[in-house]
Every structure is written in structure tokens, then in C-alpha cells.
Amino acid sequence: MSAPSAHDVCVIGGGVTGAGIARDLALRGLSVLLLEKGDWGAGTSGASTWMIHGGPRYLEFDWDTTRRSCEDAGHIVTIARHMVYRIAFIVPVLPHDRNNIERMETAMEVYDRFQPLKKANPHVRLTAEEARRAEPGLTSDLVGAVTLEEWGLDPHRLVYANVQDAVANGARALNHTRVTELLRDGGKVIGVRYRAPDGSHSEARARVVVNATGPWVPEICRMVGTEVQLRPAKGIHLVYPHRISNFGLSAETVDGRDVLMVSHGGFTLLGTTDDDFYGDLDAMDVHEDEVDYLLQAFERVFPSIRDYRPVRTTTGVRPTLFKWRRYEDELSRRYQVIDHAPEGAEGFVTIAGGKLSMYRLMAEETSDAVCRKLGHQAPCTTATRPLPGSESELEPAAELALRHGIPTLAAIKLQSRHGSRAGDVLDKAQAGRIVCRCEPLTESELAYAARHEQVRSLADAFRRVGLAGGPCAGAACVMRAAEVIGQQLEWSASQRFDAVREFVRGAWLGRAPVLGQSGWAQEELAQGALRGLS
Ligand SMILES: Cc1cc2nc3c(=O)[nH]c(=O)nc-3n(C[C@H](O)[C@H](O)[C@H](O)COP(=O)(O)OP(=O)(O)OC[C@H]3O[C@@H](n4cnc5c(N)ncnc54)[C@H](O)[C@@H]3O)c2cc1C
Structure with a gap:
């Protein structure tokens, strides 16, 4: 095992909350390590309804959540204007x-x-x-x-934009990296042990460890004998x-x-x-x-x-957050920042509850608590500072398309993910063919995602750039996509086949529950097209 790295803060969980905290703290000048066991936004955030909303329903029993949610939604739509x-x-x-x-x-x-x-x-x-x-x-x-x-917005892209900005401001952010243990020194949490994608284990020291693992919060708490009930x-x-x-x-x-x-x-x-x-x-x-x-x-x-x-x-x-007896739908979407020092775990902070629509506020309050613990004085800037791609006006999509020889719809989609940086993506990767017509995605954007956006699998590419998100559900494009990503990541021929097989298996789990009679027929066709791979 290599020598432990050292950081001011280690944030566990690369959903919207953890990514937002990593960004906030990095912008305040702290050294941050962000660890995500799957891919960015692959947990609850990606499974949401993709809405930045106030929640009129909560007005009946928790109007304060509606107000906070609307306020923070106002900030989010300003800082993420290219994707909303x-x-x-x-x-x-x-x-x-x-x-x-x-x-x-x-x-x-x-x-x-x-x-x-x-x-x-x-x-x-x-x-x-x-x-x-x-x-x-x-x-x-x-x-x-x-x-x-x-x-509305694509939550995967929102999460990734926060990760991207955290990294641009000095954070280290690792996906497919699972925290397996919290390190202790008596009554203090002093870091984490984690498993990298290649199976190797490493340790990281941190002055504060933040548990931002959404529904997994209780599991991480149990690692140090603390409790948060959800x-x-x-x-x-x-x-x-x-x-x-x-x-x-x-x-x-x-x-x-x-x-x-x-x-x-x-x-x-x-x-x-x-x-x-x-x-x-x-x-x-x-x-x-x-x-x-x-x-x-x-x-x-x-x-x-x-x-x-x-x-x-x-x-x-x-x-x-836990409440006894309440009907699920009437549970408050409030959140809570918990300092576990009184439970004998100094240096360990949890953020639990909340909503995508107020992730920025949750991140701000968690970062304030971390800064107080560290005696670090720097104001939060995330309410007004644009996320990457929202810094300047977008050029007309038709002009971008013409300049790079791609369909206008592909340019519109590209801008919804990269905003004002869309041209850089195409410049860096030299615009190429369309990988999939039904979700117009260029080979260049896919190659860029593999090289610069931590895409390590076809499922990661689905989240980062919408691969296989259209009507073909991957049948027409995953083979070619594996070639494009494989070239960037130097996959062997068998690794490319494995990547496709893994994607097809994963996609099947989400598709099986909605296959009617005609759906099963189409499935047989798709499987036939991929025969030899599954
Ligand atoms: C069906 C549904 C629809 C919703 N729709 C909306 C909506 O439209 N608008 C809205 O505002 N809210 C919505 N919500 C709520 C919102 O999605 C969540 O509140 C929010 O996304 C939670 O984000 P999070 O980062 O806290 O959790 P997550 O997104 O779950 O992130 C936690 C991350 O921690 C990682 N993790 C766990 N254990 C470890 C470990 N040991 N090591 C490293 N990483 C670990 C997980 O892999 C995960 O990615 C919806 C929720 C659901 C379920």
C-alpha cells in the first residue's frame, strides 16, 4: 500500500451533495479529496425526476422546505444556465x-x-x-x-460540472473508488481507507471526513459506531x-x-x-x-x-430523514448537518436528507460547518459563481454546427452538456462522425469524455454524454462506442467486447420490468444483433 495522501477534507459520495461540497470547499481554498464508489451521479441523483423544483406539495406540511428549495433553485438556474x-x-x-x-x-x-x-x-x-x-x-x-x-436539467451533468469545478480548483476526485473503512486515532476520525478500481487499497488522511453518501449515510456512520437514522x-x-x-x-x-x-x-x-x-x-x-x-x-x-x-x-x-408513523409521501425533505464529535467521532460530519433542488445550499451549510471545525475563514461563493460552461453566452448552435461540420441537433445537445465550452470539446477532439443518430452524439464528444471526463465504461458514457439514451437503447451504437472509448483508454479487443457485454447486462436489468409482448420481440432482435457477446 502506498503512503497515505493528506488533505484538509475528504468527502465521501459523488452524488450532487458530495460534488457540491467538494466544489464549495475547493473554492474556499481547502485541499479536498472526493471519493465515489460508482460513477458521478450514479446513485439517487441520477435516478431523480431531473427537476429543480420548489415542491408545491410540501406547502401543505412543510412550507419552509418549499421556500428554501425555491430560493436555492433560483441560484442553481443562474449558475447552471446552460443546462436548465x-x-x-x-x-x-x-x-x-x-x-x-x-x-x-x-x-x-x-x-x-x-x-x-x-x-x-x-x-x-x-x-x-x-x-x-x-x-x-x-x-x-x-x-x-x-x-x-x-x-429541468440532466442531474448527471450537474454533478459532473461540480466535480469538474472542484478539480479545476485543486480538488482530487476519484470515481469507482469505494471507501471501505474510516481511520481513527482514539476519539478522532483521521481519514479513510479506500479501494481503487484496480482492486488496490490506499489510505488518505484528512482533518475532516464528510459523509455525503445519500441513502448510504447510515452504512458509513456504522464504520465509526455513530448513527443517523433515515x-x-x-x-x-x-x-x-x-x-x-x-x-x-x-x-x-x-x-x-x-x-x-x-x-x-x-x-x-x-x-x-x-x-x-x-x-x-x-x-x-x-x-x-x-x-x-x-x-x-x-x-x-x-x-x-x-x-x-x-x-x-x-x-x-x-x-x-427518519420520522415515525408518517406516510412516505408526507415525509419532510428537510436536511440536517450532523457533527459527530459529541458521539466520540471528532472530525466526522454527515449531511443527510434534502433534495437535488437545494443541493447547493446543503453544500454551503456543510462547508460552513467544516470550515468552523478547521478554523478556516473563507466565504461561500457558489450562489453566484457560474458552473463550468455557464460563464458566458452560448454561440448560436447552428454556427457551432457549421464550423465543425456536425448536425445542429448534435450541437444543441453538446451545448446542453458543455455550455460555452462546447467548441473546445470539438476543437480538442476534432469533430467526427455521429455515434448514434437517435441521441445525436459525436465520436469527438465521446472520445473527449473518455480522455477528460473520467469515463471508464459505457455506462459512464451514458451518464456523461447520453450514450444509448435514445430509442435504440444501445442496440445501434454500443459496439462503435466501445471502439471510440477503447482507442482513448487503450482497451484490447477483448476489453472492448467485455465493455459491451457489461453494458448490455446492466441495461437488461432496467428494461426487463417494462417489456410487453412487442418489447420481448424487440429484445430478441437486439440480442440477436449482439449474438456472440452475451
Ligand atoms: C425517484 C426519485 C426522484 C427524485 N426526483 C427529484 C427531483 O426531481 N428533484 C429534486 O430536487 N429531488 C429529487 N429527488 C431527491 C434527490 O434525487 C436526492 O435528494 C439527491 O439526489 C440526493 O443526492 P445525494 O448526493 O445526497 O445522494 P446520491 O446521489 O445517492 O449520492 C451518494 C453517493 O455516495 C456514493 N457512496 C455510497 N457509499 C460509498 C462508499 N462507501 N464510498 C464511496 N462512495 C459511496 C454512492 O455511490 C452515491 O453515488 C428524487 C429522489 C428519487 C429517489
């Missing part, structure tokens, strides 16, 4: 809904007071005819509707490889919960469930009854939903 987009929702009201149209409008009037905090527009009330004209797929049972505006809640989404509706839509489930159908550019997320989960966080399945629960809710407001075929599912676990 507005999502207009229609909230349909049906005859036997929990809230009639008057109650629904009253709730929106209250939410309107918070909307300016996140630069969103106030609601509009629609008659049934107006709503159906805007969204012809809505049921004819409609009583009326209200609109609602939120923000009420982990599983949520799944169905993923459709295209838009289904003109607007985001909400629907009421059989047990009175609200679920959403949201288009993010070229694909649609339909979800989510919210169920207590005490199983293995590293081996979650999606069950057919969860799929059916979501479809049953949407069928009521959007009767043709079962005619569309989802291509996969996502699943994640909310790191919700």
Missing part, C-alpha cells in the same frame, strides 16, 4: 380528485408567491376545453386544469424514448399521491413511486406492480398511455 430548461406543466383536475379545481387553484396561488424566487412564471387556470386544446391526449372527463412551471424511500420511473405530451402532466394515484410525466428534450420520464425501502441499496429491482401503479394513475388522465412503450426504468432511494 423550463418545463410547463398542466395539472388536470378530474371529478373525484382529492383536490377540486378551486382548492387546486388556491394551492397554486400560494405557490405563485414562491415562484419568483426561482425565476418561474405564475400559474394560469384553464377550462377543460383550453386544457384539451393544449394537450389533446387528456381525458374528456376533465373538469379543468391549472398550469405550473418548474425547471427513512429510505424507493422511487421508480418509466422511461419513454420520445415525447408523449406537449406539456408536463400530473396525475393522481389510486392512493391519492401526485405523479408526473415529464419530457426532457427527446425522452419522457413517468414517475415516481414513494415506498419505504429496507433492502439492499446496491441491488434494487423494479417490480411489475410498481410499473402498473404508475400506468393506472396516468391512464385516468391520459387514456392512451398504455399504447406507448417504455424502453427502461430507473430506480433510486430518497435519503429522507
